[in-house]
Amino acid sequence: MTQKISSSVPSVDVSRKVDARKTSETVQKLHTQFRSYGRNTREWMRKCVLMLPAIERERVWEKKDFGSLAEYAARLSGMSKEMVYEGLRVLRAVEGMSDIMRVIEERGIGIVRPILTLLTMENQAFWAEKMRVMSKQTLALYRQEWEREHEARSVMILDSASLHVRTLDINFRPGSEEIAYFPQGKAMEISDTIESSGELLPEKIFKITLRPEVIQQLEKLNGKDGDWNNLMEEFLALRVQKLEQEKPEEKVTESRHIPTSIQRFVIARSRGVCEVGTCAKKYEIWHHTQRFAAEQTHDPDRIIALCTQHERLVHLGLIEDEYIKPREWKIVDEPDKNDKKYLVDRLVQKYRSPR
Ligand SMILES: [Zn+2]
Incomplete structure (x- = not known):
């Protein structure tokens, strides 16, 4: 930005400045008001969703002459059919889990979705605590890594049992090492790999598409019976070295x-x-x-x-x-x-x- 377009100074239009300020005040006011109403709407909607299981159980909708629960909810609260069914599905799944219910009351049912399938009476307090401090996305990521971590622990248990697949409980108690979370399908998969390769760490097939001349060079570098792991590790080490040299x-x-x-x-x-x-x-x-x-x-x-x-x-x-x-x-x-x-x-x- 070196070029100046004009050297003339425009005269200041005072009335326009005042107008602009008024507009921005109006915008702010409308925005604040709308946001506050919106927040209240969400809060009341949450309360309505939480009432659904009781409404369903008592068949309130029928006694008040509505065709269905969905119709009842739609006419009285503006709730969509999807919201009704989804609300009922989630609330049924967490029935009796008082810690989870308390978080749902504060934050709505959406927050429980990332972990719904792994909740049990035993672990609900643990997950409720996580739900309280995390966003939905963070919770989803935590679940993913938590499962990976617990799976890794299970592999270690397998190893100590001289690589024989044992039937492990799917119960989970946080912090406890004796009981491992272990989906059975995974166990067979890992055990197969262990038997076939004789090693604990399974090897993975990694597919990449390269230009023919790159492949040619790589194959040449790898030699006749070269181990691709060694060559790739050499490249990675070179990269670390290069970065180290450039490090500020x-x-x-x-x-x-x-x-x-x-x-x-x-x-x-x-x-x-x-x-x-x-x-x-x-x-x-x-x-x-x-x-x-x-x-x-x-x-x-x-x-x-x-x-x-x-x-x-x-x-x-x-x-x-x-x-x-x-x-x-x-x-x-x-x-x-x-x-x-x-x-x-x-x-x-x-x-x-x-x-
Ligand atoms: Zn990340």
């Missing part, structure tokens, strides 16, 4: 602004993708693993690119050890409530809504 110095500063050189480095390292495990989401947040509030440093090794949901899990204290490489991060069932970082994060969390 860490910067101690009061300013929260991350120096551009460090930003560029983190983007190159992460390729703009969340750096946790196999997460393929676009990064949205620069995360200081030491917390900038605790130590005013921008250290390229301690700034990682995260998607919103993984950043939420970190701040909820649900990552076991933040200082190891994020691709090796593990989630935990409960945060360490005496951890200093956890306490700082709690304070910050107070000013945020679950997301």
